[in-house]
Amino acid sequence: MVKIAPSILSANFARLEDDIKDVELGGADYIHVDVMDGHFVPNITIGPLIVNAIRPVTKLPLDVHLMIQNPDQYIEDFAKAGADLISVHVEACNHLHRTIQQIKKLGIKTGVVLNPHTPIEMIQHVLEDLDLVLLMTVNPGFGGQTFIPQVLPKIKALSEIIKEKNLSIEIEVDGGVNKETAKLCVEAGATVLVAGSAIYSQKDRHKAISEIRGN
Numbered sequence: 001m002v003k004i005a006p007s008i009l010s011a012n013f014a015r016l017e018d019d020i021k022d023v024e025l026g027g028a029d030y031i032h033v034d035v036m037d038g039h040f041v042p043n044i045t046i047g048p049l050i051v052n053a054i055r056p057v058t059k060l061p062l063d064v065h066l067m068i069q070n071p072d073q074y075i076e077d078f079a080k081a082g083a084d085l086i087s088v089h090v091e092a093c094n095h096l097h098r099t100i101q102q103i104k105k106l107g108i109k110t111g112v113v114l115n116p117h118t119p120i121e122m123i124q125h126v127l128e129d130l131d132l133v134l135l136m137t138v139n140p141g142f143g144g145q146t147f148i149p150q151v152l153p154k155i156k157a158l159s160e161i162i163k164e165k166n167l168s169i170e171i172e173v174d175g176g177v178n179k180e181t182a183k184l185c186v187e188a189g190a191t192v193l194v195a196g197s198a199i200y201s202q203k204d205r206h207k208a209i210s211e212i213r214g215n
């Protein structure tokens with residue numbers, strides 16, 4: 001069954017604990033945490049302090065999506081704050097292999113993210129070291145954007161490579177995922193769906209999660 005990772009970017013930050021517990025009760029598999037630095041992307045969101053604050057309010061793994069320049073400098077802080085999985089953007093890493101080893105050494109799961117225009121060839125030499133590849137289906141920086149369908153063939157191609165190599169890597173998609181686009185992503189091979197606005201804009205978040213999962 002496809003996993004659902006609600007993005008708290010679209011939650012009410014004044015009621016973060018309630019908004020996290022609500023999606024946990026609704027069957028979410030991860031809590032997706034969007035970290036933006038105002039440099040790699042034109043928006044500023046949250047840091048390790050918030051990750052540390054939300055860690056005790058949920059049993060779900062915290063899936064931390066770093067949209068920051070120089071991620072090496074902050075990886076340890078996010079791991080100590082309670083991240084279970086840290087994903088770094090290929091486009092933000094000068095020495096991707098080194099950054100991946102840094103995350104792995106901390107004993108947490110390791111993910112790499114590709115922007116919509118970045119080809120999967122960029123990660124072919126590090127695939128064996130990854131637990132997850134996150135394919136952006138919007139240009140990162142904001143919630144509530146429109147899904148970019150041109151990424152679908154990339155999801156399919158990555159899924160085929162993973163099968164061919166007999167690897168155990170999750171394919172996560174992020175951006176503009178709703179019940180319609182979720183179906184296309186799952187058909188292409190996505191195994192984890194991030195959804196922010198499509199869950200948190202709804203009064204009944206439990207129903208939204210089920211619908212995105214395709215139930």
Ligand SMILES: O=C(CO)[C@H](O)[C@H](O)COP(=O)(O)O
Nearest residue numbers: 140141143144175176196197
């Ligand atoms: O990484 C992100 C943006 O850069 C968010 O995770 C993503 O946009 C989720 O929001 P929505 O589902 O509303 O598109």
Ligand SMILES: [Fe+2]
Nearest residue numbers: 034065174194
């Ligand atoms: Fe994200």
